[in-house]
Amino acid sequence: MFSRNIFSELCEYLYSDEFFILYGARQVGKTTLLKMLEAKLKENGEISYFFDLENIQYLTDFDKNPENILSYVSIPENKRIFIFIDEIQYLQNPSNFIKYLYDHYKDRIKIICTGSASLEIKSKIQDSLVGRHYAFRIHPLSFFEFLEFKQASIHQLDMSKITENQKNEMHTYLEEFLLYGGMPAVVLKKSKEEKKKLLHSYVQTYIQKDIRSITxxxxxxxxxxxxxxxxxxxxxxxxxxxxxxxxxxxxxxxxxxxxxxxxxxxxxxxxxxxxxxxxxxxxxxxxxxxxxxxxxxxxxxxxxxxxxxxxxxxxxxxxxxxxxxxxxxxxxxxxxxxxxxxxxxxxxxxxxxxxxxxxxxxxxxxxxxxxxxxxxxxxxxxxxxxxxxxxxxxxxxxxxxxxxxxxxx
Incomplete structure (x- = not known):
């Protein structure tokens, strides 16, 4: 699993009282970051649970009553657990859901969640959560993250000392980055045709599904x-x-x-x-x-x-x-x-x-x-x-x- 620059910053907030949300465009790596954070916590001996709200059962139960999430988890005495929720915006009222759990269980439960479209989240997560959460925008890969995903050994070098051949290699990577961008899944595709197909699919999904579901x-x-x-x-x-x-x-x-x-x-x-x-x-x-x-x-x-x-x-x-x-x-x-x-x-x-x-x-x-x-x-x-x-x-x-x-x- 490749690292992201923002990961170390996110780790700094793992043990804060406030919940936090990762938001950004689809396919920029939000779910992957959630799983990386969960793995980090497990390394530390922490208890965590992961809920994907594309699962209708979870979505239906959590919409009925925030307390229903407790039937899916076990909270030991004198221990705080971590709950990861992917696609929080699918809830009818994510603001009330998180506010309720924060106000009643903040010493026992830490919530970390994602949301794909900030327009959706802005309309559903209200001012009542002020002081209860941190928000982190997740971007597509930066150029140097892109080099790491490409497993380009050159990104580990001192850039001020690279040779002419290495400068030419960097320019080749730059051209690929300008053409196909920094969506992680696109970067990891080997062929140009696969990259194009995935990007065209991204645009079509945005037009046919995402926008229609938001507004x-x-x-x-x-x-x-x-x-x-x-x-x-x-x-x-x-x-x-x-x-x-x-x-x-x-x-x-x-x-x-x-x-x-x-x-x-x-x-x-x-x-x-x-x-x-x-x-x-x-x-x-x-x-x-x-x-x-x-x-x-x-x-x-x-x-x-x-x-x-x-x-x-x-x-x-x-x-x-x-x-x-x-x-x-x-x-x-x-x-x-x-x-x-x-x-x-x-x-x-x-x-x-x-x-x-x-x-x-x-x-x-x-x-x-x-x-x-x-x-x-x-x-x-x-x-x-x-x-x-x-x-x-x-x-x-x-x-x-x-x-x-x-x-x-």
Whole structure:
């Protein structure tokens, strides 16, 4: 079983009073993480039980009364047990179910659960659970997790010392990652055809099953077209007015469809970096897909990277996902003259990051970095490209396989 970066963080919360929930898109590895946590507890001599709510018997019994779960478990005296529940959103009222067990049995039972669609969970898990739970978003694999799943020995090397041949090997892995994404099951498929088949199946299941079970879509055909239109615009500004006009639907409908895509973890919207929150709301956001493989499946385009006109957008999309693994909020910056900084990360410092899907041959210093203005926090400036590495003054240029250096300061 392959490890995930988030696993060690989850382990830190195993013995807290609060229950926790893993949420995210389907097939990103939530159930696998539950089983890894259960195995960890068993190694520690703990007692655990696992319930999959796709089992109708469990679902029916738990919906009737939260107390019914006690008929399936045994709680020794002076001992706390761990209960894992997969797909908690299938319950009619997961909020009441968990609140009841937490309020009455928190010293005896620890609940750890998953849910596939945050839209569903948001509508069913209410504010009554504030202070009773932690929520962890599970993403598709990061690039370095992808390398581990591929059993690529190169990922264990010191990336700052790899040879030219190893750099070429890294670029080959990058191209596969950009084309087929980071869904664990897709990564583990050996052939390109198997990967494509699984990604197309993912899209069809999302359209035919997931969305219909979550909300009412009056015109699923136009919803499908909207997804494809947004896929063609990934790493660009999302103009909802244009979507509505092109699909001959109301602006409110287009906005609702975009919201559904966001809350079901198909897309991520990145706002502009502005001091005023009110201005942020009025400005257009950039759109990225949570998985580049799903994006390419929607467009039915798995053409090799070297022949694609959207290779730069795919690379920027990938880097957005890598940053979201580490930072909750990322932004972009654009001037009135349309000069742009691809990513702004407002953390302990302000990170200004430009993404270039090209092989740089010498140092560059984008003027936009110096038009950004002074900030109270210290600024660090980065350019991520394919191959070139350099540093002058306050600008650091990194090849893509060293992007982790940004997080190590």
């Amino acid at each position: 009412v879509i009056s015109d699923i055909v136009k919803y499908n077209y909207l997804m494809k239109m947004i896929a063609s615009q990934s790493a660009n500004l999302l103009n909802i007015n244009n979507l509505a006009e092109n699909l001959s639907i109301a602006y409110s409908t287009a906005k609702r469809y975009v919201s559904i895509l966001k809350h079901t973890h198909i897309i991520q919207l990145v706002p502009p970096y502005l001091q005023s929150v009110h201005k942020q709301i009025r400005k257009m956001e950039k759109v990225f897909f949570y998985d580049t493989g799903v994006r390419n499946a929607l467009l039915n385009n798995f053409e090799e990277i070297q022949f694609r006109s959207d290779s730069g957008a795919l690379f920027e999309n990938m880097m957005a996902l890598e940053f979201l693994h580490v930072y909750k909020n990322i932004y972009y910056y654009r001037t009135k003259n349309d000069a742009e900084i691809d990513f702004i990360i407002d953390d302990k410092e302000i990170l200004l990051i430009e993404i270039k899907y090209k092989k740089l041959k010498n140092f560059i210093s984008p003027k936009i970095f110096y038009n950004f203005g002074e900030t109270i926090k210290k600024q660090r400036k980065y350019i991520i490209n394919i191959n070139y590495q350099d540093k002058k003054n306050d600008i650091t240029i990194l090849p893509f396989y060293l992007y982790n250096n940004i997080f190590k300061k």
